[in-house]
Amino acid sequence: MSTAVLDDGGPLPRVVIFDLDYTLWPFWIDTHITPPLTQTSRLTLTDAHNQPISFYPHVPDIVDALLAHNVVVAIASRTHAPDLARNALTLLQLPGGRSVLSELQGQACGEGIIQIYPGSKVTHIQAIGKATGVGYSEMVFFDDEVRNKEVERKLGVMFYLVSGRLMGSGKKVGEGVTWEVLEDGVRIWRERQRGRG
Secondary structure (H helix, E strand, O other): OOHHHOOOOOOOOOOEEEEEHHHOOOOOHHHOOOOOOOEEEOOOOOOOOOEEEEOOOOOOHHHHHHHHHEEEHHHEOOOOOOOEEEHHHHOEEEEOOOOOOHHHHHOOOOHEEEOOOOOOOHHHHHHHHHHHHOHHHEEEEEOOOOOHHHHHHHHOOOOEEEOEOEEEEEEEEEOOOOHHHHHHHHHHHHHHHHOOO
């Protein structure tokens, strides 16, 4: 685990927004997963067909570290199975056995930071902005679909493409949010903040 970018004394975005499918977990919840979900461990669930369900490996520690650094963690997903996504987020846990959904909803801005329903990511992020009262330039949005970069053009939210993206160093990133992805995203956000000043 590398929290270097969180602990180096540099500024942090006030809100980090994550998509779910192929960003925090390796599937489309509305097409690959069949309810009911069963918890098999703190980090793993199974569906009706014994399909394993879990986050990408670094995700629980990343979410936990962001929360510990007082960064608001929000979700923006256009899944057509919002109840199933919420169920998975309720059952999957952070270090210490805390429900991911409960921890996210327990932040000062509450339920408004969980935007899980079909529709535009622009609409999702506008709702997150309203719930948090944070300006879009203080947000970073991690997503695996390049089409969602429209949030950057329309709102000014920094968009970070997770899958197959070339990092600033030229190194290829695999799928899902990792510590490298988070650190690269925060560094790019900092560079843009310096450019605004």
